[in-house]
Amino acid sequence: MGKWKKMNKTMSVLKHLEEYGSITSWEAIKEYGATRLSAIIYRLRNDYDLNIETHLVSFIDRYGTPSDYAKYILVKDED
Numbered sequence: 001m002g003k004w005k006k007m008n009k010t011m012s013v014l015k016h017l018e019e020y021g022s023i024t025s026w027e028a029i030k031e032y033g034a035t036r037l038s039a040i041i042y043r044l045r046n047d048y049d050l051n052i053e054t055h056l057v058s059f060i061d062r063y064g065t066p067s068d069y070a071k072y073i074l075v076k077d078e079d
Helices: 009-020 025-032 037-046
Strands: 021-024 050-059 066-074
Touching: 009 021, 009 025, 009 037, 009 066, 021 025, 025 037, 025 066, 037 050, 037 066
Parallel strands: none
Antiparallel strands: 021 066, 050 066
16 A cells, blocks of 8 residues: 555545545645645645645735635646
């Protein structure tokens, strides 16, 4: 099993991406206690060579200020 053996936050996020296709910081915090999602995504991209796109989602916060958050999307090979 090697590097895929341990179910840590990185593997939990990967499993989530494989099952649902995308993840946001709020989902990562709520579901897995992963507060550093961008670091996990960096690791998945670089150490595991996965194609994960970042899409910015715009919204208006509770104070009426325009803002954005990242939605990470796993791009699956068409093979």
